Amino acid sequence: MKLKLAFLLATALVAAPSLLSAQEKGGVINVATIGEPPTLDPMVSTADLVGIVTQHMFETLYTFDKNWTVTPLLAESLPQISADGKTYTIKLRSGVKFHDGSDMASDDVVASLNRWLKLASRGKQVVGFIDKIEATDPTTVTISLKQPYAPLLSLLAFNNSAAIIIPSEKQDEPMKEFIGTGPYMLKERKADQYIQLTRYPGYKARSEASTGYGGARHQYLDEIRFVPVPDPNTRVEAAVSGQYDYIDSLPVESFDKVKASTASQPVLLKPFGYPVFVFNTAQGVTANVAVRKAIRQALSMEDMMAAAFGSKDFYALDGNIYPSNFIWSTDAGVDGAYNVADPEAAATAAKEAGYKGEPIRILTSRQYEFHYKMAQVAAEYLKLAGFKVDMQVVDWATLTQRRTDKGLWDIYISHSPFLPEPALIGSLSTSSPGWWDTPARKAAVDAFTSEVDPQKRIALWANVQKAMYDDVPFMKIGDFNAVAAKSTKLDGVDPAPWPYFWNASIKK
Amino acid sequence: MIRYILQRLAGMIVVMFLVVTIVFVIVRVTPGDPAAVMLGPDATPQDVADLRTKLGLDQPILLQYVFYFGQLLRGDLGQSIFLNMSVGSALLERAEPTFFLTLFSLAIASVIALPVGIYAAYRRGSFVDQAATTIAMLAASIPSFWLGLILMQFFAVRFNLFPVSGYGGPGSTLLDRLYHLALPAIALGLVSSALIMRFTRASMLDVLGDDYVRTARAKGLAERHVVLRHALKNALIPILTVLGLTAAVLISGAVVTETVFGLPGVGNLVVSAVLRRDYPVIQGALLVIAGIYVLINFAIDMLYLLVDPRVRY
Numbered sequence: 001m002k003l004k005l006a007f008l009l010a011t012a013l014v015a016a017p018s019l020l021s022a023q024e025k026g027g028v029i030n031v032a033t034i035g036e037p038p039t040l041d042p043m044v045s046t047a048d049l050v051g052i053v054t055q056h057m058f059e060t061l062y063t064f065d066k067n068w069t070v071t072p073l074l075a076e077s078l079p080q081i082s083a084d085g086k087t088y089t090i091k092l093r094s095g096v097k098f099h100d101g102s103d104m105a106s107d108d109v110v111a112s113l114n115r116w117l118k119l120a121s122r123g124k125q126v127v128g129f130i131d132k133i134e135a136t137d138p139t140t141v142t143i144s145l146k147q148p149y150a151p152l153l154s155l156l157a158f159n160n161s162a163a164i165i166i167p168s169e170k171q172d173e174p175m176k177e178f179i180g181t182g183p184y185m186l187k188e189r190k191a192d193q194y195i196q197l198t199r200y201p202g203y204k205a206r207s208e209a210s211t212g213y214g215g216a217r218h219q220y221l222d223e224i225r226f227v228p229v230p231d232p233n234t235r236v237e238a239a240v241s242g243q244y245d246y247i248d249s250l251p252v253e254s255f256d257k258v259k260a261s262t263a264s265q266p267v268l269l270k271p272f273g274y275p276v277f278v279f280n281t282a283q284g285v286t287a288n289v290a291v292r293k294a295i296r297q298a299l300s301m302e303d304m305m306a307a308a309f310g311s312k313d314f315y316a317l318d319g320n321i322y323p324s325n326f327i328w329s330t331d332a333g334v335d336g337a338y339n340v341a342d343p344e345a346a347a348t349a350a351k352e353a354g355y356k357g358e359p360i361r362i363l364t365s366r367q368y369e370f371h372y373k374m375a376q377v378a379a380e381y382l383k384l385a386g387f388k389v390d391m392q393v394v395d396w397a398t399l400t401q402r403r404t405d406k407g408l409w410d411i412y413i414s415h416s417p418f419l420p421e422p423a424l425i426g427s428l429s430t431s432s433p434g435w436w437d438t439p440a441r442k443a444a445v446d447a448f449t450s451e452v453d454p455q456k457r458i459a460l461w462a463n464v465q466k467a468m469y470d471d472v473p474f475m476k477i478g479d480f481n482a483v484a485a486k487s488t489k490l491d492g493v494d495p496a497p498w499p500y501f502w503n504a505s506i507k508k
Numbered sequence: 509m510i511r512y513i514l515q516r517l518a519g520m521i522v523v524m525f526l527v528v529t530i531v532f533v534i535v536r537v538t539p540g541d542p543a544a545v546m547l548g549p550d551a552t553p554q555d556v557a558d559l560r561t562k563l564g565l566d567q568p569i570l571l572q573y574v575f576y577f578g579q580l581l582r583g584d585l586g587q588s589i590f591l592n593m594s595v596g597s598a599l600l601e602r603a604e605p606t607f608f609l610t611l612f613s614l615a616i617a618s619v620i621a622l623p624v625g626i627y628a629a630y631r632r633g634s635f636v637d638q639a640a641t642t643i644a645m646l647a648a649s650i651p652s653f654w655l656g657l658i659l660m661q662f663f664a665v666r667f668n669l670f671p672v673s674g675y676g677g678p679g680s681t682l683l684d685r686l687y688h689l690a691l692p693a694i695a696l697g698l699v700s701s702a703l704i705m706r707f708t709r710a711s712m713l714d715v716l717g718d719d720y721v722r723t724a725r726a727k728g729l730a731e732r733h734v735v736l737r738h739a740l741k742n743a744l745i746p747i748l749t750v751l752g753l754t755a756a757v758l759i760s761g762a763v764v765t766e767t768v769f770g771l772p773g774v775g776n777l778v779v780s781a782v783l784r785r786d787y788p789v790i791q792g793a794l795l796v797i798a799g800i801y802v803l804i805n806f807a808i809d810m811l812y813l814l815v816d817p818r819v820r821y
Contacts, residue, residue: 028677030677032673035780036590036780038545038546038548038590038784039546039590044546044547045546045547045548046547046548046549046550046551047548047549050548121547121548121550121551121552121555122550124552124554124555160548161548161550161551174592187678188678190601190772191590191591191593191598191601191772192602192772192776192777192780193674193675193772194674194677194678196677196678225677225678227674227677227770228770229673229674229770230767230770230780231673231767231768231770233657233768234660234672234673234768234769234770237657237660237661237664237665237672237673238672238673240665241664241665241668241672242668243664243671243672243673243674367783394539395540395783396783397539397540397541397542397544397545397783397784397785398538398539398540400540400541400544400545400549401539401540401541401544402539404544404553404556414549416549424550426549426550429552431552431553431554432550432552433553
């Protein structure tokens, strides 16, 4: 018996270092998502869920590293940019294969980028700046611009409304075959039941170390299955029971419950994003900037965030559009304009602005419960300041339609993750609902988007934020954290706004 | 009788025409836009307008209606905007979980409700009767999804006996998939049993005092024979009606329960179609559900003929 024990101990000691040294290859994980993605073509949708699933199947020329810096993915390196900032020469990696076995070449990239310019919201944002896109040789693509446009690289790197590269002969709209270059390929989709992705054996990973979405993508897992679990309480129970390996988007109240479970542990992404109140600057009572300022003066961001997220573990008060861990963080324009919570002064300001008791129509949805909670707190503060409030609670699909009609609302409530490139913020566009279009916006945004020097861009972003605080096209309410959960057996998953699993593995 | 059946069939066609028209109009006048849902939160109004044109949603409603009606006459329910498949295929794919969920729920409900209802009526005023009536009242007041969450808490989370949600992964066997239905079927079955039990009890009470039951007893027939052969047969008509309607409710989708348990059934399909404004799926699913209701009612009427020889049309 003693001999047997000694043998077992010796075996364990010999085996342990090798077990600890590398991540295990193999296994299947089930990822519980908030629902069924509306499409698997990431070019045509800006929905986060589409990006989360499809980033495993399709790849872009560039992506973001852990510091949100643009890094090459299908491109061999960062592009050579001409001195005038108008020509981007992109060298492609060689040996990259699509899931149908064909080689990726420059004509696939040209066709895909043209499709992106035609179909994708973010592509359409760029199309006016593009002069031409050409395949210089089989591994080189040149993009010529009419004028410098600095956000181009970030737009090419983003994973929703994404500039994915697909075979030139498979550019159908709507997409018929889901052929990408990603580490996982689509095996089966059963709507509302699962999306099954399997490891692509022909994948060629980058040689650099993994960093954020960049670097090597290891493909440890055999399969990734995305399973829609639309009910948030069910997702919490699923996390506690250990039925899924990763559970996305949990209510913050469930944090302690998940932490107490033995099967899963919470994943906290701090900070994830920010809720916003977007003003209708084009029509109605909030077209008057003085009224918008009076509304902002009345509101307590602190009470709204507390009502929406409960504990300070899950939110922070921060008027800077970007939090301190982003290079874009600046306090320009914030002082005296954020979390003022002075309804009396706001009442005086509203009177001086010519406010005559018109109802402030707040468009919100209970699909995101925290939107609704913030709207309720805001309504009370606005009433204290003498504003008349007309709260319009609708479902999210209705809200997205109504907000496009200038005559139907004054404020709508939304939220956004912190986007790696500020130019991607929707409200900066004059066509985005809210229709912010002033000379100050144009001067600040144009200077920011046409500057190529990264250091100068940081300073220019401060001017844009100041213009936002001066013109009040929207109000940032604060920073909030996102809670997800992962199985205690799952390794290699870092908190991310669009979680990815190509470096994940299962502990044996 | 043939005339009666023909009349009923004509009535069914009128009902279905009204359903098609009303659903079409309601879906179109409800705010919300599938194009905006498809394109996501950062799409520009121009992108949304372009996609609406592509989907034919910019056409006048009357023109869209005529086109849709023509499609239906050709037996085509249309193409889902989001699912990359026809509405008919989407409904067929969802039929399996809904069918088995209905079957199991109804079986559980019947196994509990029929014997308890019969016994409670037979022993009217007894402790069993009072207990059964009280429990039935409580069960009827409990929403099935709430009961489902409680069952989930105990049997899936605490004891890990059943899965919390879903309907089996790729390559799962039918048995695997049916295993996923256990908790929702119990939840729906228990709640449905309350209504069926109360109807059974009331219906049995009506007939147990009738002359023919007294006569049967006077003839010296065994009590079991009197209750099950004579009384129950005559009490069956209202019980069949409520069983049929319960089946129709379950087939049309135990909407909330399916959503809570993440079951890809008809109810879940309708909910997600409504949330993303997948017009063809909403229209097609409601049309099929209405058709099922109409057919079940028709079948119940036909069953009356078999169960009660006095029924003549």
